[in-house]
Amino acid sequence: MLGVGSRLATGPSAELVKTAFAHELAGQLALFRGMSLADLAHTVMLVEAGVIPSAEGASLLGALLALHEYPSDFTPTPESGDLYTNREAWLAARTPAVGWFGAGRARRESTTTGYRITVRSCLLAFAMALIKVGASLTERADEHRATLMADYTYLQPAQPTTFGHYLLTFAYPLLRDLERLQALYTRTNLSPAGCGSVNGSRLPQDRHRLAELLGFDGLIQHARDAMWQADGPIETLSVVGASLVNLDRLAEDLQIFATAEFDLVELDEGNSRASVIMPQKKNPYALTYVRGAANELTGALAAAAALGRTPSGQVDNRVFAYGDVPHALETASGVAILMAGVLNGLRFNAPVAAARLASGFATATDLAETITLETGLDFRTAHRIVGRLVREAMQANRTIRDLTPADLDAVARTMLNRPLHPSENAFAQALDPAAAVAARQGIGGAAPEPLSAMLSECRAALDTYATWREKAVARTVAAEEKLLHRAQELCGG
Secondary structure (H helix, E strand, C coil): CCCCCCCCCCCCCHHHHHHHHHHHHHHHHHHHHHHHHHHHHHHHHHHHCCCCCHHHHHHHHHHHHHHHCCCCCCCCCHHHCCHHHHHHHHHHCCCHHHHHCCCCCCHHHHHHHHHHHHHHHHHHHHHHHHHHHHHHHHHHHHHCCCCEEEEEECCEEEEEEEHHHHHHCCHHHHHHHHHHHHHHHHHHCCECCCCECCCECCCCCCHHHHHHHHCCCCECCCHHHHHHCCHHHHHHHHHHHHHHHHHHHHHHHHHHHCCCCCCCEECCHHHCEECCCCCCCEECHHHHHHHHHHHHHHHHHHHHHHHCCCCCCCCHHHHCHHHHHHHHHHHHHHHHHHHHHHHHHCEECHHHHHHHHHHCCCCHHHHHHHHHHHHCCCHHHHHHHHHHHHHHHHHCCCCHHHCCHHHHHHHHHHHHCCCCCCCHHHHHHHCCHHHHHHCCCCCCCCCHHHHHHHHHHHHHHHHHHHHHHHHHHHHHHHHHHHHHHHHHHHCCC
C-alpha cells in the first residue's frame, strides 16, 4: 500500500482491511468517473495557477488521462485503501509527479466532488425514467378516457369513473416528484471543489474555475459545509422514497386488480413469472419487485438519517452514503423504467369492469344527489333513504338495475311518510354509470372535458421537464469534453 504520510509506523491490520477498507472501497467504485474528473480539474487548475510546474503538471495529467479510461491494469484492492489511495498508487507507478496529486486538498475533496458528479448524473437518469412513466400514464389514460370502471375506496366499489381518470391519479404525484427532483438537482450541482480540507487552503485555488471545469452551476459557499454535508443524502433518498411510494401505490393496486377475484387487469407475459410447481399460475412478478424496491429504499432513507446523526466532521456519514445513494438512484431508475413497461403492456378487462358497474351500487351517491337536486331534500336525508334502498335491495338479492322509482318511493314513505315522485328519466340517469361520469364536469373530474384538460396539463409539464433534463445533460457533457480537451492541451497531447 502506498504510504500517504509518516505518522503511522505500520500498515493497516488485516482486520481493518477486510472490514472497513473493503466496505469503503466497494461503495466508492461507483464514484470512479466522477473522482477522475475531479482529479483532472484540480490538477488543471493548479497548473494554470502556476502552483504545479508545467512539466510535472503535464506528466501528472498524462497519467490521469490514462487512468480516466479505467485501464485493465487498474485493479483496486482494500489492501491499497480507499479509491483515492488506489488511484494514487496506480499513478505513483507511472509518474514521478504523483507528489503533486494531493496538493491543497484532502482525499475527501476528491470523493465529495466525485460523489456530487455521480449523483447529478444519476438524478438526470432518474428524471428520464420518471418522464417515461409519466408518458406511459398519460398515453394509457388517454386511451382509456371513456373506459368505465368502479373507483375503489377501502377496496370496495365507490363511484363510477374511467380507467383513464384512475391512471391520472398517479401522474400528478409523479409531476411533483419531478419538481422535487429538479430542485434537488439544483442543490446537488454545486461545487465543493477547492475547499482545501475544512476551511480553505494556503495554496491559491480558483473555485470558480473548478466549478466551470466540472460543469457545476455554482459553489457551495462555506468550505466546511461543502466537505461535511449530511442533509444531501437524506434529501436525495427522500425524493427517491416519495417517488417509489407513488409507483408502489400503483403497483399495489394493479396487483390486486390482477387477481382472479378482481380480474380487471392482466400483465403481459414479459412482466410476469411462472410458478415452478403450479402450472396454471401467471404471477405479476414485476409488481412485487416494485414493492420490494420501495421497501428497500425506504430503509435506505432511514439509514441515511441515522448515519447523519454524528458530530460534525465525521467520516461514517460519508463512507456508507457514498455507495448507498448512487445504488438507490440506480435502483429507482430501474423501477421507474419497469413500471413504464408494465403500463405499456397492461391489458384492461373493460367488459368485466362494465358488468361490475352495472350489477353493483356504485351510482348510489348519484341517486342521492339527484334526489337533492330534484326535490330539494337535504343531502343527509337523501343519503339515508338511498342507503336503506340499497340495503333492502341487497337483502332481496336485487341489483341496482332492478330498482324502480316505485322502490324509492316505498322507502321514502317508510322514512318520510311521503313519496318523492322522482321522474323516470332523472331516476334512470342517476343510475347510469356513463351519465354519472359525464356529470362530473368540475375541475379534476372524470368527465371528458376536465379529463382532456388534465391530460394536456400533464403532457405539457412532462415536456417541460424533458427539456430541462436535456439541457442539463448537454451542459455537463460539454463541460466534461472541455475539461478533457484542456487536460490534453496541458500535457502536450
